[in-house]
Amino acid sequence: MDIVTTIALTLGVAWASGIRLYAAVFMLGFMAYNGYIALPPNLEILADPIVMIAAGFMYSVEFFADKTPGVDTGWDVIHTFIRIPAGAALAAAAVGDVSPAIIFAAFLIGGSITAGTHITKAGSRMLINTSPEPFSNIVVSLSEDVLVIGGLWTALNYPLVFLGLLAVFIVLMIWLLPKLWVAVKTIARKLGTWVARLKNQHKHEPPRQNGYPGLKAPPDQPG
Numbered sequence: 001m002d003i004v005t006t007i008a009l010t011l012g013v014a015w016a017s018g019i020r021l022y023a024a025v026f027m028l029g030f031m032a033y034n035g036y037i038a039l040p041p042n043l044e045i046l047a048d049p050i051v052m053i054a055a056g057f058m059y060s061v062e063f064f065a066d067k068t069p070g071v072d073t074g075w076d077v078i079h080t081f082i083r084i085p086a087g088a089a090l091a092a093a094a095v096g097d098v099s100p101a102i103i104f105a106a107f108l109i110g111g112s113i114t115a116g117t118h119i120t121k122a123g124s125r126m127l128i129n130t131s132p133e134p135f136s137n138i139v140v141s142l143s144e145d146v147l148v149i150g151g152l153w154t155a156l157n158y159p160l161v162f163l164g165l166l167a168v169f170i171v172l173m174i175w176l177l178p179k180l181w182v183a184v185k186t187i188a189r190k191l192g193t194w195v196a197r198l199k200n201q202h203k204h205e206p207p208r209q210n211g212y213p214g215l216k217a218p219p220d221q222p223g
Helices: 003-033 041-047 049-065 071-094 100-128 135-157 159-203
Strands: none
Touching (some): 003 041, 003 135, 003 159, 041 049, 041 071, 049 071, 071 100, 135 159
């Protein structure tokens, strides 16, 4: 594997992990297992059937969870603690048998790309969840599936093209992240106001007597 392809694979697997970690692991393992690609020695573990079964199973769960409004945001929150370290580790493993300094540099850069991609994806999906219909979630989620598979395939077959597209993606991500942050804060503030209103409404409800709000208790029966 030449140096350009190695760089593309290193950055590509970090980028893909922030969107679809399990799809990236399964795709690379499947292609290596069937002889379509040669992975660096430290990534050959992805072609182990046990790893492929685990990644395939988790991707099957993610496929449906990511297309359900609300569930997708919960899934993203949980996977903040999985995608970022996994993306950094995969990037470090993808550089192959080189000096520890290069491996550590790949770990830092890979982790940063995974974090940026993950936050961009999670923030965008949170905004999309404000739409009342579920179809936008499904369309965006399917687009992400295709994007990850197509992106990794491009990284392995046309590394220079992928690196150029990744540079454009990073510029757009840097431009978009502050706007996403403001939008997400606005949604969180509105949600907090709505919850506070519900609490206040509940506080000012007439007291419940005999199980029904606002009804007077019946007079005492004569003894």
